[in-house]
Amino acid sequence: MSNKPKAVVLLSGGVDSTTTLAIAKKEGYDLFALSFRYGQRHKVELVAAKRIATFFNVAKHLVIDIDLRLLGGSALTDNLEVPKNRTTEEMGGDIPITYVPARNTIFLSFALAWAEVLGSEDIFIGVNALDYSGYPDCRPEYIAAYEKMANLATKAGVEGKQKLKIHTPLIQMTKAQIIKKGLELGVDYSLTHSCYDPSPNGEACGHCDSCLLRLKGFREAGVQDPIGYRKK
Amino acid sequence: MSNKPKAVVLLSGGVDSTTTLAIAKKEGYDLFALSFRYGQRHKVELVAAKRIATFFNVAKHLVIDIDLRLLGGSALTDNLEVPKNRTTEEMGGDIPITYVPARNTIFLSFALAWAEVLGSEDIFIGVNALDYSGYPDCRPEYIAAYEKMANLATKAGVEGKQKLKIHTPLIQMTKAQIIKKGLELGVDYSLTHSCYDPSPNGEACGHCDSCLLRLKGFREAGVQDPIGYRKK
Numbered sequence: 001m002s003n004k005p006k007a008v009v010l011l012s013g014g015v016d017s018t019t020t021l022a023i024a025k026k027e028g029y030d031l032f033a034l035s036f037r038y039g040q041r042h043k044v045e046l047v048a049a050k051r052i053a054t055f056f057n058v059a060k061h062l063v064i065d066i067d068l069r070l071l072g073g074s075a076l077t078d079n080l081e082v083p084k085n086r087t088t089e090e091m092g093g094d095i096p097i098t099y100v101p102a103r104n105t106i107f108l109s110f111a112l113a114w115a116e117v118l119g120s121e122d123i124f125i126g127v128n129a130l131d132y133s134g135y136p137d138c139r140p141e142y143i144a145a146y147e148k149m150a151n152l153a154t155k156a157g158v159e160g161k162q163k164l165k166i167h168t169p170l171i172q173m174t175k176a177q178i179i180k181k182g183l184e185l186g187v188d189y190s191l192t193h194s195c196y197d198p199s200p201n202g203e204a205c206g207h208c209d210s211c212l213l214r215l216k217g218f219r220e221a222g223v224q225d226p227i228g229y230r231k232k
Numbered sequence: 233m234s235n236k237p238k239a240v241v242l243l244s245g246g247v248d249s250t251t252t253l254a255i256a257k258k259e260g261y262d263l264f265a266l267s268f269r270y271g272q273r274h275k276v277e278l279v280a281a282k283r284i285a286t287f288f289n290v291a292k293h294l295v296i297d298i299d300l301r302l303l304g305g306s307a308l309t310d311n312l313e314v315p316k317n318r319t320t321e322e323m324g325g326d327i328p329i330t331y332v333p334a335r336n337t338i339f340l341s342f343a344l345a346w347a348e349v350l351g352s353e354d355i356f357i358g359v360n361a362l363d364y365s366g367y368p369d370c371r372p373e374y375i376a377a378y379e380k381m382a383n384l385a386t387k388a389g390v391e392g393k394q395k396l397k398i399h400t401p402l403i404q405m406t407k408a409q410i411i412k413k414g415l416e417l418g419v420d421y422s423l424t425h426s427c428y429d430p431s432p433n434g435e436a437c438g439h440c441d442s443c444l445l446r447l448k449g450f451r452e453a454g455v456q457d458p459i460g461y462r463k464k
Binding site for chain 1: 294296297298299300302303304332333334335336337338340341342344345346348349368369371373374377378380381382384385386
């Protein structure tokens with residue numbers, strides 16, 4: 001048994017959650033990585049999450065099945081078209097149809113349950129309020145309200161033993177800053193996956209919001225994105 | 233299409249959630265009932281939830297699969313012994329091992345997602361702070377914090393269009409008051425199921441905390457509990 005404190009880290013297999021995992025490791029936590037099979041089109045991200053969990057030698061990687069398709073309402077889980085080739089301005093406007101209703105709320109709730117079982121006081125989530133495509137559940141005020149609720153929700157909270165913290169180390173960083181930080185910490189970004197609409201073999205499209213933000217981030221960080229993109 | 237407002241109602245199939253469903257119906261909502269298959273020992277409660285949803289002619293009844301067993305930590309999902317024959321004082325003391333970590337937080341998060349997709353502003357949950365066996369996520373301060381978080385979590389919340397309310401009509405009622413209220417509203421309690429440790433055929437044990445609270449409630453309400461209990 002390790003004497004390190006335990007952290008539950010939400011891991012999608014993308015650039016942000018992978019960098020968050022590297023930061024939690026650097027801060028001295030034993031890592032408990034949590035991923036979800038939620039009916040997303042881009043299931044290849046779970047393959048990425050698995051290899052990243054192995055790369056970081058996590059204490060445990062749990063993949064939870066939840067079928068958000070039943071609820072409907074998102075291009076990431078339904079048969080709606082993923083938007084392509086949008087400008088940064090277009091992404092920053094309306095909340096896009098790739099938004100999955102209450103997704104971070106659901107994911108954090110499972111993280112909270114696991115933290116309670118593990119006796120962990122630390123949950124890490126790679127949300128980002130700058131380059132974030134306009135998702136409501138990536139904003140600092142949302143995270144603060146979640147943390148307050150979480151401290152009232154649990155057994156340890158009632159007993160006054162636990163002070164749960166939701167760590168959002170990337171919340172005020174640009175994608176380029178995130179990538180630079182990750183590279184400093186030894187992240188191998190060739191393991192990651194970001195595309196909302198990959199080929200069956202897992203190759204990224206290069207044109208959805210997520211690919212465009214990723215490519216812009218690498219460009220601004222002055223480094224080459226190590227993953228391949230499919231030809232048109 | 234109905235012109236009534238839509239309500240998402242968490243429905244376990246027990247006395248409290250069934251009474252809550254009856255109250256939401258009485259208040260004029262179109263009912264969207266939400267249940268979970270979460271690895272609970274007492275799966276018979278889902279059979280009860282289904283017949284109650286039919287009885288109340290809900291617009292839709294959704295059963296979501298989530299495997300809380302993976303997380304561990306509760307007698308309701310793990311192979312731990314369910315406590316029997318405890319006094320009310322014993323139940324009111326420590327948080328019991330039948331507590332499922334963060335369960336209401338997880339359930340409300342799915343309700344929130346569904347409400348967002350449906351365009352509903354109303355979630356009903358039958359939590360109870362009096363007879364409640366000491367669960368942290370049944371307290372009014374927890375519900376208030378959840379509601380605040382939920383209003384920051386969603387697309388509609390950001391756009392200022394939606395004001396989500398978590399309704400807890402039973403929160404300050406005794407079990408006897410809940411049963412009397414339900415009977416006034418025409419609830420058929422023979423459809424409901426409460427036991428944490430039923431027989432394979434669904435018969436209630438009569439000795440777990442949930443059975444004891446139910447039996448006490450019917451006794452205090454001065455009516456006969458219409459369900460059967462197994463002989464020792």
